[in-house]
Amino acid sequence: MNKPKMNVNIASMELINPIIGASGTFGNGLEMEDFLDLNKIGGFCSKGITWLPQEGNAGRRIAETPAGLLNSIGLQNMGIVEFIKNIVPQFRNKTDCKLIVNVSGKNVEQFENMAKMLELPEVAALELNLSCPNLHKDGIVMAADPITTSQVIIAVKKVSTKPIIVKLSPNVTDIKIIAKAAENAGADAISLINTVLGMAIDIKTAKPVLGNITGGLSGPAIKPIGVRMVWQVAETVKIPIIGLGGIETLDDCLEYLMAGATALQVGAANLYQPDICEKLAQELEDYCSLKGIQDYKFLIGKANPNFRGEIFYGQD
Amino acid sequence: MNEKIIESCQIISNEEIFPNYFKLKLEATKISKLAIPGQFVEIKCSLEREHIIRRPFGFHSIEKNANLISIIYEVRGSETLALSKRLSGEELSLIGPLGNGFPIQGKVPLLVAGGTGIAPLSCLATAFAEKKVDPYFFYGCNDHKAANYFAKKPPEGELNIATMDGSFCFHGNVVELLNSYLPTSKVKFDVVYTCGPQLMMQKTYEWAKENNLTCFASMERVMGCGFGVCLGCTLPILKDGKTSNSCVCKDGPVFNGEEIIWDE
Numbered sequence: 001m002n003k004p005k006m007n008v009n010i011a012s013m014e015l016i017n018p019i020i021g022a023s024g025t026f027g028n029g030l031e032m033e034d035f036l037d038l039n040k041i042g043g044f045c046s047k048g049i050t051w052l053p054q055e056g057n058a059g060r061r062i063a064e065t066p067a068g069l070l071n072s073i074g075l076q077n078m079g080i081v082e083f084i085k086n087i088v089p090q091f092r093n094k095t096d097c098k099l100i101v102n103v104s105g106k107n108v109e110q111f112e113n114m115a116k117m118l119e120l121p122e123v124a125a126l127e128l129n130l131s132c133p134n135l136h137k138d139g140i141v142m143a144a145d146p147i148t149t150s151q152v153i154i155a156v157k158k159v160s161t162k163p164i165i166v167k168l169s170p171n172v173t174d175i176k177i178i179a180k181a182a183e184n185a186g187a188d189a190i191s192l193i194n195t196v197l198g199m200a201i202d203i204k205t206a207k208p209v210l211g212n213i214t215g216g217l218s219g220p221a222i223k224p225i226g227v228r229m230v231w232q233v234a235e236t237v238k239i240p241i242i243g244l245g246g247i248e249t250l251d252d253c254l255e256y257l258m259a260g261a262t263a264l265q266v267g268a269a270n271l272y273q274p275d276i277c278e279k280l281a282q283e284l285e286d287y288c289s290l291k292g293i294q295d296y297k298f299l300i301g302k303a304n305p306n307f308r309g310e311i312f313y314g315q316d
Numbered sequence: 317m318n319e320k321i322i323e324s325c326q327i328i329s330n331e332e333i334f335p336n337y338f339k340l341k342l343e344a345t346k347i348s349k350l351a352i353p354g355q356f357v358e359i360k361c362s363l364e365r366e367h368i369i370r371r372p373f374g375f376h377s378i379e380k381n382a383n384l385i386s387i388i389y390e391v392r393g394s395e396t397l398a399l400s401k402r403l404s405g406e407e408l409s410l411i412g413p414l415g416n417g418f419p420i421q422g423k424v425p426l427l428v429a430g431g432t433g434i435a436p437l438s439c440l441a442t443a444f445a446e447k448k449v450d451p452y453f454f455y456g457c458n459d460h461k462a463a464n465y466f467a468k469k470p471p472e473g474e475l476n477i478a479t480m481d482g483s484f485c486f487h488g489n490v491v492e493l494l495n496s497y498l499p500t501s502k503v504k505f506d507v508v509y510t511c512g513p514q515l516m517m518q519k520t521y522e523w524a525k526e527n528n529l530t531c532f533a534s535m536e537r538v539m540g541c542g543f544g545v546c547l548g549c550t551l552p553i554l555k556d557g558k559t560s561n562s563c564v565c566k567d568g569p570v571f572n573g574e575e576i577i578w579d580e
Binding site: 061268 | 319320321322358365366367368369370411540541546548549550552560561
């Protein structure tokens, strides 16, 4: 049998395979080259970039919880100007691994301005971070409001020619409403889930463990939430979904694909197994070969009878 | 940028050297070749999926010719407990070497260690000895159990020990020991290195500053990755008159004491 097809097109972005390093766990890509070959993975999402440089949150930022990682970094980053000057040019000759820039604005104008500045050939797509839970004490995010979500997307679509991926938060009452609003506003794809708002208390000091009190939970602990939300959104919208939340094994990839994800992001696992993205891309290909699946895309939505996205028919 | 890799390493030995403290010796063919004192490895301690994050440990010894490295650790939580139960012959996954090591400078170095901070400074002492420089080693620990062990297996150089409970040698902390030692000594140190509890390092730095000496401190923070992508282990660092958050894992763990905002 021929090698299975692993490539995928999301909006106009062609990925060599559906494995993408998730924002905040992959640095700006180059840091990971010690551990893997970037040209073996579909792409990665940059650390969340803001209009101005940000120092992030004070105090302790990381805590391990059962099968999970609680973090409250607070979007520490160099800001859009420095990012464009120093990071983007390094991707000029990297054709296979797509640079998806994760942008995080405080308001519609900042999103719009950053999108304009990122009309650069090295940038494959934008991922709008409407869902960082660590920017406010109460963890309220833009992605909790369908109207704000729409406004940001409409503004960005007006000025950007890039595929627009909207990253959604699980910290909402009904993800379907937000996802539908994103699709209607013109989003090209949706990525979900961002981290789940959580906290931990140090019982010895009787104080919250994290300096910011609350943080975002990631890792295997949140996988069932991510799979459920991808499933729900796959029943709601037709645009491609990039599934993430606790992916660390081939089985996790398959679950997300079968729930209705077209591509996958790997997050926390990069921190403890920094070659994981390359491994998963290979394992997914090997799985398809072994099972006689000619195109991994046949797996998309396979478990979901109400899947509304594009169905790839074929022998499997 | 320093080269770093993921390596599966066989456990040569994993012994309790005094109550609750272990010395882990590993065959690390590649990492041992790349490592320098002050750098560290991230170890996947437990095999259970409940525990996902690796834990960082500074090099206690690096034997490039024998392909060996060792670390010393205290059993403090679930991961160090899991590590203490791993047996020789088993494989451990390591990422390393990580971070920047100690800049090796000076002719009369003073090394001030507290608790498990003796591990990376022993490694540094060995590096000095290889350059025919004898360091002065001051070590503070809780009691005679630790003191006894290191008195029998001393690092390179002259070793002075303080115990908090007074059960071995000097009674008090290591900075008090320094202050009592110096007036009677003719030694003129030209550089200071410190590793241990933060308050101890702060006191050491303040002492060094009073004496116009450069002091390098190996800082500790809870880490997510160990190689600078999660930005979880930051501390405010003063450079060129500006304060910014730097990663202990990537920009450290060794910092010039001048750059550290001690009363953060």
